[in-house]
Amino acid sequence: MTTGTLTRADLAESLHREVGLSRADSSKIVEQILAEMCGALSRGENVKISGFGTFVLRDKGERVGRNPKTGIEVPIAPRRVLTFRASQMMRERIVGAG
Incomplete structure (x- = not known):
């Protein structure tokens, strides 16, 4: 994996190594998961991944800047x-890693 930024390719490569799927299948699964998340968000739904966090859509009103x-x-x-709101488990892992 690269350092600094986790990419789609990194996720697919990790899936390939850990699960043993082909690189093509691993890449396809990553793309399908991201597409499903984007679709849910575009429909106005929140996305919750247990143990990771929640992606929440918020409406901000008009204001003066x-x-x-x-x-x-x-x-x-x-x-x-x-x-994005990290789960408690994720927050504990991040704080514990520092």
């Missing part, structure tokens, strides 16, 4: 944002 260069107030349109 400020251009830092000029100081002029500008309206910021309402939008939907994706947030």
